[in-house]
Amino acid sequence: MSHDGVGPRAVMRSVAFLTAGALAVTALAGCGSEDPAGKPLAGADIRPAARADVADGGTLRWGVDTVPATLNTFQADADATTTRIAQAVLPSMFRMDSRGRPVRNPDYLESAEVVDTEPKQVVLYRLNQQAVWSDGREIGAADFAAQWRALSGKDSAYWTARNAGYDRIEKIERGKGNLEVKVTFSRTYADWRSLFSPLYPKEVTGTPDAFNDGARKKLKISAGPFKVKKVDREDDEVTLTRNPRWWGAPARLKKIVLREVPRDERISALAEGEIDLAEIDPGAAERITVAARPKGKGQNEPLMGPGDGKSGRSAAEALRSWAVAKGSDEEAADEEAAEREERAEAAAEYAREQKALAGFEVRKSLEPAYTQLALNGAEGPLADERVRRAVARALDRKALAEAVLKPLGLPSEPVGSHLALSGQAAYADNSGALGEQDAAEARALLADAGWVPGGPVKEKTKDEGEGKEAAGSEKSSGEESGESGSDDDGTYIVGEENDGNDGNDGNDGNDGNEDDAGDDGKAPRNSATLDGEGQLAHDGTARHKQGGAPGAYAPKGTAAPANAENAPVAKNGKALTLRFVVPSGPGSDALRTVAERISRMLKKIGIRTEISKVDDESYFKDHIASGEFDLALYSWPATAYPATDARPVYAKPVPGADGSLNVAQNYTRVGTDQVDQLFDQAITTLDDSERSALLRKADSRIWAAAGSLPLYQRPQLVAARKNLANAGAFGFRTPVYEDMGFLKKGAQGPGKSSPSQSRLN
Template sequence: MSHDGPGPRAVARSVVFLTAGALAVPLLAGCASEDPAGKPLAGPDIVPAARSLLVDGGTLRWAVDSVPETLNTFQADADATTSRVAQAVLPSMYRLDETGRPEINPDYLESAKVVETEPKQVVLYKLNQQAVWSDGREIGAADFAAQWRALSGKDSAYWTARNAGYDRIQRIERGANDLEVKVTFARPYADWRSLFSPLYPKEVMGTPDSFNDSARRKLKITAGPFHVRKLDRKDDEITLARNPRWWGRPAKLEKIVLRAVPRDERAEALADGKVDLAEIDSGTVRRIRLADRADGRKDKAQSKSERRQQALRGFEVRSSLEPAFTQLALNGSEGPLADERVRRAVARALDREEIAKAVLKPLGLPAEPVGSHLALAGQAAYADNSGALGDQDTAEARALLADAGWVRGGPVKEEKAEKAAGAEKEKAKGERKKGESEQAKGEKEKGKSEKDDGTYVVGEDDKAPTEADREKKRHDLQQGSAPGAYAPKGTAAPAEAVAKAGATPAGAAAGPLAKDGKPLTLRFVLPSGPGSETLRTVAERIRRMLDRVGIRTELTKVKDESYFKDHIASGEYDLALYSWPASAYPATDARPIYAKPVPAADGSLNVEQNYTRVGTDQVDQLFEQAISTLNDSARRNLIRKADSRIWAAAGSIPLYQRPQLTAARKNLANTGAFGFRTPVYEDMGFLKKGARPAPGATASKK
């Protein structure tokens, strides 16, 4: 769990840690001269140093959240530590640079490119001739083929968590020699660079039994700068040691010990000398910075807590922004938020810039709101598409609520009646879990999207609304209707409601809203465990912002272990805060998060990872087009267009890129807060006594 609160398991390579009128989309910046992707808001903070400045040897003790249940990253219970181990001990054909873009890993690949597109897409990999497994066997086509068969989805005996991309492969064969691997796709696959990273040996992937069991507790055969020496569940740690068969630059460290330390115990673990490197929360940041400003004099009369505080002088805080963002999720499956106008009103009530500043500015990090659901600043697919929804505007939020029939001063049922209604609602939810109601709702949504795709915004497709459009919308609202603006044509806004909404001065509290005798109250679910303080602070700001437009919120704190399983994944919430990683391959990895839910065979609703239950056919079609488009520029434009539609549907509102805060011993180099960059494990190490890395230095290849 991050200091910023829990996030669902990533759909990216690292398993970490979720319409009828025309749609207004900002002009796609791919057509402009300036690259809308921009630069990352913050780069890596790892104290880069030439390898010649590092000690040869030493053990790095690195705090992690847990010792993983499996070392197979393709299984459902893999976690962030599973990925960290895989990065150190297994081949990856590509790794990410500091902008979050994939680059060839020369330790394994000499080249990889699409050599044919007709009649089939063919990718030719040329492997590094020195690349061998730890048993001495060359890495080759047999390993690629075994991984494809295991992850293709054709054999249910393999207990796989994902098969995206592998299911598009038709065959894999040896090329002109043993160092060439030829991959032929049955259907075009734009994100082919995401495949075979990590690559497991055929001994793991070759049979269902070996895939399901052999790599859970140990990896006998590896091919990285380190290998797994020991997984100790009693002491909650994994020991990685130098791989004697590694052909690349030798690892500077002799060992890396990944030790499970709870987030709220890491300050003490650092001070007691139990770990050298740890992701930390803002409270520990303050303690380390306070210790660094102290005079450092020792006193025999010091208490244990004072000695621990002084011991923190040996550490420094390295900070960046994580390749992940925190969002406000709006459950659109039922209740007031099933109406897209209410979801849009919630979004327009939020001052996202204020929220980002509240979280990031005190940490000295760039405080800019995230403008995309599918990428972050610096990544190739990024563009700020939030204009498809609009900036914070209290008057607009109130008008949207009025258009949806929520008015101030309306009759509200007595508390007793409300409790009875609540009991009925819970009963209905229980029945729906059996599948009957969910199936009916899925069929209803399907019919609706076939007709209109569920998004109603003024403007033509691929054209941003003009000021004249906005003025006309305001005028129409004042006249009592706004055809096509926020509802299907012919749906009028109640004149009385609009008048009441407009009667409140800007910035004043709107008062509670009601409809059909029920107040507009949303259940805001939050985790309660240590490390979630930031989320609770953000939730309180959101509560105040919503209160200004008349939306009441009930903040409900739940245990961390039940937050996703019992609330987010099961749909037992109206509003929630959680994070998603930003993948280098959004067409593949983000699709399950925003795919339109569909009825399953048993009558339940299949939401994949779309925990907001908000999706449209248009978004699904754009993802499918993007994944099959091999032209990079065209694919980026399709992804940005999909993102604009996701914004307009207002199922989730990106808020800020998550801070990445790491405590590191001051003499540690080439490690810390990595940002987008994939860690280079062989270059990590301790500085020689007196060594001082030059500003802007990078690790040499010697």
């Protein structure tokens, strides 16, 4: 999974934490008549078609990130492809609808409801009487019970990555008949719908050996519209075929082949006809969009620029190349001729690919996941809540969302919740608990924490007296604010160039909240001055320290130099510089762009950042999980069960028996007792509206603690063959695999690709 879409659910780490102080939070949304959950910002884009318009047969070749190491979704190394396979071949009691909310899956369930709450919660499942495993056996209570025992956490012989909810079950038994399953909980569990999705047969979960090893490479028994035919790790493919015992609507496709294709090779794979469907990056999406345009005047320009087409060389450069190739210097001419031949071949290949890509289209939506800025509160400057809040108040989250999503034609609203996305039951925009972008307030928070303009300490020389004060502690901003803070050792420090428009907030290069000059045009409105202790006065003016050395401090009311508000802030002679870690892989371009924009925004309040690009494979293990960062960007999924799934992400770290700190999935190491208590209340509250209110309250306090800042919902870009129906960018919705297929010839409409391109067989 790319780091802009990271969804690890069971990674454990250890480091310290910082609790949030007593902060006022906004009134809970939802008190009025309007539902604060709103609607999804973007719907699914799958080219929906009636099953009658979809041809019977054909093979869908689906490009994926990996051939999974395991087919068991409950193991630690399960990945997104594991989930895709499970959705197609295994029972799922509930699935997600277009709003990211759980709905009963009628192929498996006649009904499921809480039938008792006193003295204990009891859920009764009534199964579809046609539901059977691929070996002909009925799906029943024995399968539910075996999965509960495997995932309860009571038997350490089972290597499980998660057991949330299963650990609250007391017993499972048959109801009045084979089609009823009665589940009794020892402790009330509000997210009971999350259980048994997927459901494995008892042959997989019945013994530790079968669970740990048997289901890693094979699934001999399944119960979905498809079954696993073959896992070929040599050819990097997993083949799914129709399940002949499937009782639901018959699968339109004969086969689905999930083929591992690296992201940077997917354009070529699409053009070569090796895959029909695959998630792609924005650059690939642009190529497909250009290729699909109607050919006419103004519609046929090469994507890479004039000259040599793919090379992007200008006309002048192309002319010079021709002159050298035809010149009298034979050696230079031969070299240039060879290069020209290579460029011509590349251009021809590029043109051939573009022609082939005309048979595809880009389907786009927003993933059920959001990208956030994580602030490590374990140690260093960000251990101070005021500094974290200053970072938050410096950011224009709307501009960051627009930078990523607007060029893609997707809604670019910033995410307002840590626990849900727009449209989901628990969603409400609670960012008001932290406050909107306000550079002046951010500087005041830094000053209150002791970080003031001045720059780093200058080494004393023999000529300097012992009583001379270090720069950045007692000096006024006017004396040292001109220090650039730039490095000479190659460290990537963003923002040491001039303060021109950075292109991210649409303003004139200032902080986005104020003009450089005050209302009277005489001095910058935010030209903060320092008091005698190096602190900002609350009214933005200097408090003169009585008894100070004459001339050491500017008279009260003296305007600071231009751009003084952008001067590096320092404390105890040390400049405030934060380590910003980003992945270096080709699929993380958007993250690096966002990191640079954030760095420029922070520079405007005096915070410098050192951006470190690290290998994708070591990004989480060696940096995020180990706490080796101040700032980092990664993504979290927004599930339908935040009381269960989000709790370990925001729970207060707790000391272990060995003295270390268990932070679960709380990478930021920021947590509070109050947030934990609200999660605990939510997980035992069966009333849906009351539970949503508790989760929104918890989210407000998570915002106030400023350990993480949701930025934008992740884009979902999918390349799909034009005549492929009911597949593409699914958004929240669980894919309906039996409805996927290639349109019949008569149902395609004008300009659509031929069925022969889809390899119907």
